[in-house]
Amino acid sequence: MTVPLTDELQQRFGYQQFRPGQAEIIAALLAGQDAIAVLPTGSGKSLLYQFMAPHLSGLILVVSPLISLMSDQALRIRNAHLGPVAVLNSQLTPREKQQILRQLAQYKFLFVAPETLQQPFIQQAIKRVPLALFVVDEAHCISSWGPDFRPSYLLLGQVRRQLQPPLTLALTATATPRVFQDIQRELALPATTAHYRASVNRSNLFLRLERITQPADKNARLEPLLALGVPTLIYVATRHQAETLTQYLQLKTARPIAYYHGGLSGIERYRIQQLFLQDQLGIIVATNAFGMGIDKSNLRLVIHYDLPANFENYLQEIGRAGRDGQLALTVIFVDELDFAKQGQRIKNSQLTSTEIQNFFAHPDDRQQLNDGQLGVLAAYAQTQLPVAQVNDILQQTSRLRAQQRQAFWQFLNSKTCLRQQLCDYFDEQPPVIQHDQQCCSQSDQESLTTLLQRLPLVEATVKNSSEPPLTDLKTVLAKLFD
Structure with missing residues (x-):
């Protein structure tokens, strides 16, 4: 007798019900259909391929863009005892890679970067074992219209033709209708491919614009936000800004704080991530290098100290807040001087x-x-x-x-509902937002002090883990490379 999907979800994963889109995509895969799933950040995209493990005979190959993301997902699979898992990345020696490839038939999951997958000997090794499912994670990277375009993703259609997987699953949290079309076209997915596109609307996120007219305004407005004492992520534009703002805030708050950017070593970045996930760090000041694959359920406050480049980056970054479904606040400082500086950085690149x-x-x-x-x-x-x-x-x-x-700058200078505009930009069929006091506001409509008094952010904060932080270097190394 077939076990209903919800019963299996409860028995194997401990969740009482599927999140929107999960059951539909799993049902399509079980029926032998390829699928594209556009689901919001934190909505459980990785569960889709993890759920399929006992239903498929052969290897589940997951293409992922970041070493930290692959390592995090592999660790979760090991901890959940979902099957043997291996990670192929650039930090492995040729001998270590060859050892994994020789033992490939013993693994249920293989995580690999798109650049690594281009190597002929990697593809030949995969061809020698039964391939059950080809997963393209962060699939928006395939599109030049997306914010995280990766040239190596363009070749995944060729790889798919070479490997001929019986099933393909493309996953992303960020896809305009145009990016969605690029994903299907570049992967050469058939017309019968199952689609699920969730709305980007997340009603538990409060969207806030703070207009900045003087250089000192930003730090002045940070003070009441940081005084809330809730888990906080502050995004800045450059590595130098991350370090200098952290040094400044260390003088202003007793809360534990650290900076994060791509110039840190992999070990240091992983250590900071773990301290933040375990609530040992209250505040992180980061460039956009921080976030992809970081699953912290009780992040209550995301602040854009500097402007993100576009809607796509903005959506990804605010999407890291409130993953537990509780109220979270997102604040963006809107400064014309920042807009000009951003333009100069783009011109220089x-x-x-x-x-x-x-x-x-x-x-x-x-x-x-x-x-x-x-x-x-x-x-x-x-x-x-x-x-x-x-x-x-x-x-x-x-x-x-x-x-x-330019489109994002117009959004930042608009007077209409921010949530409605976000849905209009991303959703194929945007919902009509019922604007209210729990939706969004701008600094010329309501003061920050008044807003913080009426939003129960502190009450919504819940510790999300009882595990000890991974501060020991040997433990971190083992988690990264076992």
């Missing part, structure tokens, strides 16, 4: 056609390119795409980023 062509013709001649530009070109070089195609993509992307930035 842009590449001309001549610079692109010179790089591919003379890769050892670094010209006067900065690290960001060199990183972008190196990523494209790995794909071995024709130079003309790389140039077309980068020039188109530059134009799109400018359009996205």
Whole structure:
């Protein structure tokens, strides 16, 4: 007799019911359909492929863009005893990679970065074992319209044709209708592919705009926010800003605080993540390097000290708040000076056609390119795409980023419901938002003091773990590389 899906969910995972979209996608996969799921951050996308493990004979291959994200998901699978799991990443030695590939038939889950998956010997090893499910996590990275476009994701359609998996599942939290179409097209998914697109509306997130007119305004408005004492994430634009703001706040608050950015070592970033997840750190000041795959259920406050570049980044970053379904506050400081600085940073990162062509013709001649530009070109070089195609993509992307930035600035300077505008931008069929006091506000409509007095943020804060923090270096290393 077949066990109902909800009963299986309760028995295997301990959840009483599915979140919206989960049951529909699982049912489609069980029926042999490929699927694309666009589900909000924190809505349980990883459960979709984890649930399938006992129902499929063979390997579940998960493509993921970040080492930290792969390591976190692998650790969760091990802790839940869902099956043997391995991670292939750039931090492994060739010998360690070969050992995993020789034993591939023993694993149920394999996590791999898209760049690693391009390597022919990796694909050959996967072909030698039964492949049950091909999962593309953070699938919006496949689209140049998305904020996290990764050139290596463009080649996943070719990889899929090579591996010929019986089932494919694409997952993302961020996809406009155009990005959604890119995912289906680039992965060459059939017309019969099952779709589920949840609304981006999360009613437990309060959206707040704080208009800044003087440089000192930001720090002045941080004080009452940080005085709430709730788990807090502050996003800034640069690594230098993350460090200097942290130093300033350490003088202003006794709460434990740390900064996080891509310049820290992998071990240090993982340690900070764990301290924050275990409520040993109350505040993190971070660049947009922090967040993907960080599942902290009781994050109550997300502050954008500096402007995000577009709607997509904004949605991803505020989506890390209130994952437990309780009230959370998101605040963005709106400053014209920041908008101008952001434009200059974007201009500095842009590449001309001549610079692109010179790089591919003379890769050892670094010209006067900065690290960001060199990183972008190196990523494209790995794909071995024709130079003309790389140039077309980068020039188109530059134009799109400018359009996205301008659209987001218009949002920040609007007077209508913020939640409605967010839904209108992302949702294929946006809901009609019933604007009320629990929805959104701007600083010229209601003071921050009044807002904080009426929002029960402190009451909504719940400790979310009884496990000890992973502060010991050996423990952290074991969790990362076992």
